[in-house]
Amino acid sequence: MDVHAIDQFAQKTIREAGERIKHSLNETIKVMEKSSSSDLVTNMDMEIEQFFVKEVNEAYPEHRILGEEGFGDSIQHLNGVVWIVDPIDGTTNFINQHRNFCITLGVYVDGMGMLGYIYQVMTGEMIAAVQGQGATINGQPIPKLPPVRFEDALIGVNASWVAPNRHIDHERVTKLIQRVRGTRSYGSAALEISYVVTGRLDAYFSMRLSAWDVAGGMVIAQEVGAICGTLHGKPFDLMKKQPFIIANASLYKELIEDYLVK
Amino acid sequence: MDVHAIDQFAQKTIREAGERIKHSLNETIKVMEKSSSSDLVTNMDMEIEQFFVKEVNEAYPEHRILGEEGFGDSIQHLNGVVWIVDPIDGTTNFINQHRNFCITLGVYVDGMGMLGYIYQVMTGEMIAAVQGQGATINGQPIPKLPPVRFEDALIGVNASWVAPNRHIDHERVTKLIQRVRGTRSYGSAALEISYVVTGRLDAYFSMRLSAWDVAGGMVIAQEVGAICGTLHGKPFDLMKKQPFIIANASLYKELIEDYLVK
Known part of the structure; x- marks a missing residue:
């Protein structure tokens, strides 16, 4: 090939x-x-x-x-x-x-x-x-992403995941957004993934993404050291619509374990 | 002059x-x-x-x-x-x-x-x-802003105003974000105001803004028919740090009365 x-x-x-x-x-x-x-x-x-x-x-x-x-x-x-x-x-x-x-x-x-x-x-x-x-x-x-502290991090998260919803514990998400430097929401998963792989955001997650939203970004992520997966730390299954997260490697584990796994 | x-x-x-x-x-x-x-x-x-x-x-x-x-x-x-x-x-x-x-x-x-x-x-x-x-x-x-329906509107609102906070009733904000087409957050009041005056967003609000955040935008807003004020429908006082909203004229009244006034 x-x-x-x-x-x-x-x-x-x-x-x-x-x-x-x-x-x-x-x-x-x-x-x-x-x-x-x-x-x-x-x-x-x-x-x-x-x-x-x-x-x-x-x-x-x-x-x-x-x-x-x-x-x-x-x-x-x-x-x-x-x-x-x-x-x-x-x-x-x-x-x-x-x-x-x-x-x-x-x-x-x-x-x-x-x-x-x-x-x-x-x-x-x-x-x-x-x-x-x-x-x-x-x-x-694009250089490999350097480590970042939660306190300095910008996270891509839509306001709808901070309101009560069926997919995620919004009270834990609230604790997350109160800890980080700030949150942003741009309305395009691919755009937000592009921001994470370039260090403009330090993480992004959304609850119902499909293969076409993330397939390109996942290849880019592995080249810069960003981690992609589900909120349970499993690989994202391209055959299913499901929650997705991409994060700076220094944030990923704590992010999902302390704030996102229901 | x-x-x-x-x-x-x-x-x-x-x-x-x-x-x-x-x-x-x-x-x-x-x-x-x-x-x-x-x-x-x-x-x-x-x-x-x-x-x-x-x-x-x-x-x-x-x-x-x-x-x-x-x-x-x-x-x-x-x-x-x-x-x-x-x-x-x-x-x-x-x-x-x-x-x-x-x-x-x-x-x-x-x-x-x-x-x-x-x-x-x-x-x-x-x-x-x-x-x-x-x-x-x-x-x-820039043309005058045409009317827009809530159901077609994009609103600039940071996730922190959907979480419990001292400044605004987050449960009513939650109802608002569930009604509109979507929300965005860009992390710069002036940038979000620039999006409203060009119709890329249909409203934006934040709880603690000062004169320098909004003074330029308020002049632009009046030229395109966007309405600026406090969440109580009063003129924004440039001598005070306070809540600020800019909205498409067709949304302003209902937005503050039904969703934002505490």
């Missing part, structure tokens, strides 16, 4: 998809509800996913592709080469803000993350990683 | 201050605690405020200047012309993220906002307004 060729093809395809999304901002975006009024999809999520499916199928007909909007393959296992793509991560930001959304992509071989990308479309920031070869931001190497 | 000349001078001074801040990112930033470990100040907050004080004193010796770090005048009233500046709004972001911070400035005449600026240093986005002449973003007019 020519990883270098896949890397070049992946970056070219992501950038072209980004240009298509940017152009669409001059036109009317069609917004549809999925599971609820805060779970939205647009014509562009669908068109961009179809673009990825077509490009990957043409270039690598033996590979499979899994996308959020369901235009790729129906995936029950990760044998072989699987591309996992979120054409627009942060759809609400795309609709309401015209910024702060990402294209994110992971390429997995027999379940192992080989290549990962988070591309912030409106700023053009490309974070990329190849397994074992380090991560880059706009072509420049 | 030559408002056009003041506008040109203000924008030039803000941009020069921004360049100085950007250069400082190549050097070691000295961080000091103010009231607590999450209330920080750096040598650059102080140097940039001193730069504003010097520039304004030289150009307009008859004007007074109020700054967060206390290098300007000791201000007990707003008679005459008063410049109100926050040299770095979002100091924690400056320290931890090297982005997502603003210079913000308001120029008030006998307590009336005449000119307002929010400059996002790392993106170069300049939002400016002259009272009665509209607001601009990078020189392009």
Whole structure:
């Protein structure tokens, strides 16, 4: 498998998809509800996913592709080469803000993350990683993350996990946010993961993420020493929608054991 | 009073201050605690405020200047012309993220906002307004904000106001965040105000803001039809640290009456 060729093809395809999304901002975006009024999809999520499916199928007909909007393959296992793509991560930001959304992509071989990308479309920031070869931001190497103290940490956490909810003990989350330097919430899992791998945030967690939200980020994370997993310290299962955390290695264990495991 | 000349001078001074801040990112930033470990100040907050004080004193010796770090005048009233500046709004972001911070400035005449600026240093986005002449973003007019429904709204609110706190009824805030499309938190009042005046957020509130956090934004807000005030619907008193809200006009009344007034 020519990883270098896949890397070049992946970056070219992501950038072209980004240009298509940017152009669409001059036109009317069609917004549809999925599971609820805060779970939205647009014509562009669908068109961009179809673009990825077509490009990957043409270039690598033996590979499979899994996308959020369901235009790729129906995936029950990760044998072989699987591309996992979120054409627009942060759809609400795309609709309401015209910024702060990402294209994110992971390429997995027999379940192992080989290549990962988070591309912030409106700023053009490309974070990329190849397994074992380090991560880059706009072509420049990203250093390994240095240790950080809780008291100096910024954590990505949406306010909804501090309010009573079915997924996590909000009182323990409250204790966490009172201990750290501050919390932030950007409305795109991929964007927040990109902030953790570059040290702009020190951890991020959310309760209901899927493979396409995190597959690219997980490959980048392992190259910079950030730890990804479930709130129970287990590997994130790409076949299930479930809680996800990424954290600076110096925070991870205490974070989940003292604040997040229910 | 030559408002056009003041506008040109203000924008030039803000941009020069921004360049100085950007250069400082190549050097070691000295961080000091103010009231607590999450209330920080750096040598650059102080140097940039001193730069504003010097520039304004030289150009307009008859004007007074109020700054967060206390290098300007000791201000007990707003008679005459008063410049109100926050040299770095979002100091924690400056320290931890090297982005997502603003210079913000308001120029008030006998307590009336005449000119307002929010400059996002790392993106170069300049939002400016002259009272009665509209607001601009990078020189392009910002349209009046169209009405928005709660169900489609994004609200800027930090997780700490959803946790039990001394300032606001967190259970009512919880009801609010469950009604709207989503919440965001960026860690800089000026940045969040800049998001509201451009329609990227539909409201933002925080419990303990001061004149320098909001003086520039309030001038911009009135030009685009956003409403600023206290949680009780009163004008924000620039001489006091107090709760502040900015909201799309279609949300303001219901927002404070149904969710925020204690």
